[in-house]
Amino acid sequence: MNKTLDIKAYLDADEQKDLLRLLTAGSVDDGKSTLIGRLLFDSKKLYDDQLAALERDSKRLGNAGDHIDYALLLDGLKAEREEGITIDVAYRYFSTNKRKFIIADTPGHEQYTRNMITGGSTANLAIILVDCRTGVITQTRRHTYLVSLLGIKHIVLAVNKMDLLGFDQKVFDAIVRDYRQLTDHLGIEDVTCFPLSALDGDNVVERSPRTPWYSGPALLDFLETVPVHADRNFSDFRYPVQYVLRPNLDFRGFCGKVASGIVRVGDEVVALPSMKHSHVKSIVTYDGALQEAFPPQSVTITLEDEIDISRGEMLVHPDNLPHIGRHFTTMLVWMDEEPMDPSKQFFLKHNTNTTRATIAAIRHRIDVNTLDQKEGAPFILNEIGQVDILTAKTLFFDPYAVNRQTGAFILIDPITNNTSAVGMILSPLDESALENDLVPTLDLPRLGITSAHYDAIEAAVRDLARQGLEVRIIK
Amino acid sequence: MNNYKLSHLQELEAESIHIIREVAAEFENPVMLYSIGKDSSVMVRLAEKAFAPGKVPFPLMHIDSKWKFKEMIQFRDEYAKKYGWNLIVESNMEAFRAGVGPFTHGSKVHTDLMKTKALLDALNKYKFDAAFGGARRDEEKSRAKERIFSFRDQFQQWDPKNQRPELWDIYNARIHKGESIRVFPLSNWTELDIWQYIRLENIPIVPLYYAKERPCVEIDGNIIMADDDRLPEQYRPLVRPRMVRFRTLGCWPLTGAVESTATTIEEIVEEMMTTTKSERTTRVIDFDQEASMEQKKREGYF
Numbered sequence: 134m135n136k137t138l139d140i141k142a143y144l145d146a147d148e149q150k151d152l153l154r155l156l157t158a159g160s161v162d163d164g165k166s167t168l169i170g171r172l173l174f175d176s177k178k179l180y181d182d183q184l185a186a187l188e189r190d191s192k193r194l195g196n197a198g199d200h201i202d203y204a205l206l207l208d209g210l211k212a213e214r215e216e217g218i219t220i221d222v223a224y225r226y227f228s229t230n231k232r233k234f235i236i237a238d239t240p241g242h243e244q245y246t247r248n249m250i251t252g253g254s255t256a257n258l259a260i261i262l263v264d265c266r267t268g269v270i271t272q273t274r275r276h277t278y279l280v281s282l283l284g285i286k287h288i289v290l291a292v293n294k295m296d297l298l299g300f301d302q303k304v305f306d307a308i309v310r311d312y313r314q315l316t317d318h319l320g321i322e323d324v325t326c327f328p329l330s331a332l333d334g335d336n337v338v339e340r341s342p343r344t345p346w347y348s349g350p351a352l353l354d355f356l357e358t359v360p361v362h363a364d365r366n367f368s369d370f371r372y373p374v375q376y377v378l379r380p381n382l383d384f385r386g387f388c389g390k391v392a393s394g395i396v397r398v399g400d401e402v403v404a405l406p407s408m409k410h411s412h413v414k415s416i417v418t419y420d421g422a423l424q425e426a427f428p429p430q431s432v433t434i435t436l437e438d439e440i441d442i443s444r445g446e447m448l449v450h451p452d453n454l455p456h457i458g459r460h461f462t463t464m465l466v467w468m469d470e471e472p473m474d475p476s477k478q479f480f481l482k483h484n485t486n487t488t489r490a491t492i493a494a495i496r497h498r499i500d501v502n503t504l505d506q507k508e509g510a511p512f513i514l515n516e517i518g519q520v521d522i523l524t525a526k527t528l529f530f531d532p533y534a535v536n537r538q539t540g541a542f543i544l545i546d547p548i549t550n551n552t553s554a555v556g557m558i559l560s561p562l563d564e565s566a567l568e569n570d571l572v573p574t575l576d577l578p579r580l581g582i583t584s585a586h587y588d589a590i591e592a593a594v595r596d597l598a599r600q601g602l603e604v605r606i607i608k
Numbered sequence: 609m610n611n612y613k614l615s616h617l618q619e620l621e622a623e624s625i626h627i628i629r630e631v632a633a634e635f636e637n638p639v640m641l642y643s644i645g646k647d648s649s650v651m652v653r654l655a656e657k658a659f660a661p662g663k664v665p666f667p668l669m670h671i672d673s674k675w676k677f678k679e680m681i682q683f684r685d686e687y688a689k690k691y692g693w694n695l696i697v698e699s700n701m702e703a704f705r706a707g708v709g710p711f712t713h714g715s716k717v718h719t720d721l722m723k724t725k726a727l728l729d730a731l732n733k734y735k736f737d738a739a740f741g742g743a744r745r746d747e748e749k750s751r752a753k754e755r756i757f758s759f760r761d762q763f764q765q766w767d768p769k770n771q772r773p774e775l776w777d778i779y780n781a782r783i784h785k786g787e788s789i790r791v792f793p794l795s796n797w798t799e800l801d802i803w804q805y806i807r808l809e810n811i812p813i814v815p816l817y818y819a820k821e822r823p824c825v826e827i828d829g830n831i832i833m834a835d836d837d838r839l840p841e842q843y844r845p846l847v848r849p850r851m852v853r854f855r856t857l858g859c860w861p862l863t864g865a866v867e868s869t870a871t872t873i874e875e876i877v878e879e880m881m882t883t884t885k886s887e888r889t890t891r892v893i894d895f896d897q898e899a900s901m902e903q904k905k906r907e908g909y910f
Contacts, residue, residue: 140874140875140877140878140881141874143877143881144804144807144874144877147800147804148615148617148804148808149615150615150616151613151614151615151616151619152616152619152620222753223752223753224745224746224752224753224795224796225746225752226745226746226796226798228798228800232616233616233798233801235796247773248773250773250775251773251774251775254775254776255775255776255777362612362613362614365612367612375626375629375630375633376629376632376633378659378661378662379662380661380662380663384661384662386661386662388629388658388659389629390622390625390626390777395612417660417661418657418660419656419657419660420657427612428612429614429619429622429623429626430614430618430622431621431622431623431625431626431629431658433660444633468773480782482778482780483778484778485630485633537776538776538777541775541776541778542778543773543775543778543780545780545782550780550782550783550784551772552772552773552774552775552780555773555775
């Protein structure tokens with residue numbers, strides 16, 4: 134074979150590959166890092182010097198006896214290596230002939246729910262590891278619940294360490310039965326189960342002769358072929374305006390990432406919240422104009438009419454509007470060391486919009502081990518539950534279950550600026566009884582301000598709005 | 609099923625453009641740090657894409673350690689001019705005048721003063737509140753867990769144990785006065801992605817990446833190119849022409865070359881895929897001390 138020709142063919146094929154983002158979750162001893170290490174190793178991504186460093190480290194710190202300790206390869210930070218656990222999310226990259234993979238490796242400890250939520254937010258697929266000797270345990274339940282909360286559509290149950298129980302089919306079947314009860318309860322449809330030994334490599338990259346009773350594919354085969362791109366929402370066009378581009382007087386473009394749905398040149402669109410209508414004149418990119426755009430493309434849209442639209446506003450199709458409001462109920466995960474203070478006003482960031490927000494009501498908390506509801510009380514780190522949120526500015530949102538892009542938000546502490554909580558919107562709430570008006574009002578005539586100053590005041594108010602401080606003007 | 613599908617590179621490009629625009633929208637005074645390397649070249653092109661047909665609304669800044677390869681400086685000036693970038697170049701002139709360099713002071717002191725301190729001084733001088741860097745998570749272990757929006761305190765330091773949670777594509781850009789965010793739009797790109805993108809997009813890169821006969825000398829096991837007459841006396845008689853190229857670019861006395869005949873991107877990729885060394889092993893500074901990159905990052909180096 135001619136090598137140079139091969140590499141060109143390889144690059145041409147590589148160019149066409151798609152991307153699978155996956156999350157791995159398991160308890161400390163489930164062999165998760167070993168499994169990832171093997172996926173990386175066996176897909177030949179590991180370079181020799183990384184391997185040499187690993188052999189050095191294994192001798193000093195390893196927990197794997199005579200085997201190479203694949204886990205050490207993944208634990209990036211010095212302090213963690215000494216503690217022997219992964220304490221944060223680490224991202225790993227590998228590719229096969231069919232696909233590119235990004236792995237978010239997250240720890241299994243109870244106190245690190247925060248990290249798993251962080252690692253899983255962009256994942257298409259989650260691998261949940263269980264040790265075949267313990268089966269489905271509390272942590273498995275917790276991880277699976279978090280995966281369902283994040284709306285990850287595909288789950289792989291990796292039943293690991295099968296070598297220790299002689300690859301016994303009965304053990305595997307019993308664990309799978311247990312697990313399906315849980316996923317049925319949580320409404321997760323796509324679950325695929327694998328009998329593995331990550332340490333020995335059984336059913337990881339190739340099907341193992343030690344599990345003749347197992348008729349499914351090897352794990353890597355499955356990961357290479359599971360279809361994920363259709364998981365995106367292609368039906369509801371949502372375009373949060375991110376940046377307004379005005380290079381000259383003749384061009385006004387609205388930059389953004391298509392959150393969901395498809396937009397075509399000529400489409401009638403409506404700008405929220407102004408409700409002004411126009412048509413898409415062009416979809417501009419550096420590489421030329423497009424006829425249509427879809428998620429997750431980053432593009433620039435120009436309109437037929439001169440409409441004033443700024444960052445935080447949204448373009449949608451007039452016959453398919455999101456919820457437009459300031460009051461909604463949501464699942465919330467508390468991510469901050471500081472407990473929730475419900476009397477506080479937070480900054481809420483939703484798509485490209487930032488607003489002041491308060492927690493109007495705490496409905497309940499979830500016991501992530503039993504999945505039972507507990508009474509509502511202020512959340513502490515890693516607690517999850519349902520709350521109602523009231524915002525100062527109007528938001529344009531959908532339920533997270535329908536639209537991951539427009540149903541997600543973060544709460545930012547106004548004093549520490551930390552990301553205190555993250556939310557997944559359930560549904561809008563009635564606003565007729567809202568008394569708590571968070572928006573201060575400037576009544577310009579009452580303040581004796583003449584109309585000559587209105588433009589300047591409106592510009593200043595727009596600038597404040599960009600920073601999340603909404604002020605209403607009465608003219 | 610439908611055909612609305614992006615390749616991995618298209619998806620990474622869209623993600624990076626979104627990140628770059630988010631910074632331009634949320635910060636008052638961002639800057640893009642430019643190392644002149646291949647990753648920087650890709651990042652710069654992504655910024656040009658993000659704001660086309662307009663101009664990029666922030667400057668490029670290069671921290672010149674005064675020991676960069678001559679070809680890098682030439683490439684930098686030509687590129688900035690050709691594409692209309694506002695280019696800022698900053699150096700630690702005090703240390704330079706005091707004669708600090710890798711041969712006389714060692715790589716640690718040189719890097720601390722000419723790179724880390726020069727960078728921190730420059731960020732303070734212009735009061736930048738956000739700085740883009742071209743680092744990738746697959747480069748090195750401590751980078752693998754860094755956020756895309758990476759918070760720095762008023763001393764520009766990174767605290768790996770206290771990172772803000774980062775979910776979906778919602779980036780927390782809120783900071784107090786004096787604090788800043790380092791932003792890594794290439795976080796999810798791999799080395800192969802970078803080469804593939806350079807190939808597909810015809811992005812100009814410094815010719816040092818391609819193999820050529822260059823005057824070299826072996827110092828402590830690294831092939832060092834004699835780029836100017838500051839090479840210490842004792843090495844000069846040992847300089848020989850060798851067919852080499854560079855996998856990373858930095859200060860010439862600290863950047864080892866590899867023997868190579870690769871003169872096209874295809875050949876570079878082929879070499880990369882069959883090679884036995886990952887890219888940072890040609891960087892002398894990573895081996896100074898255990899977990900050295902993590903230490904440098906905590907101190908404010910990228």
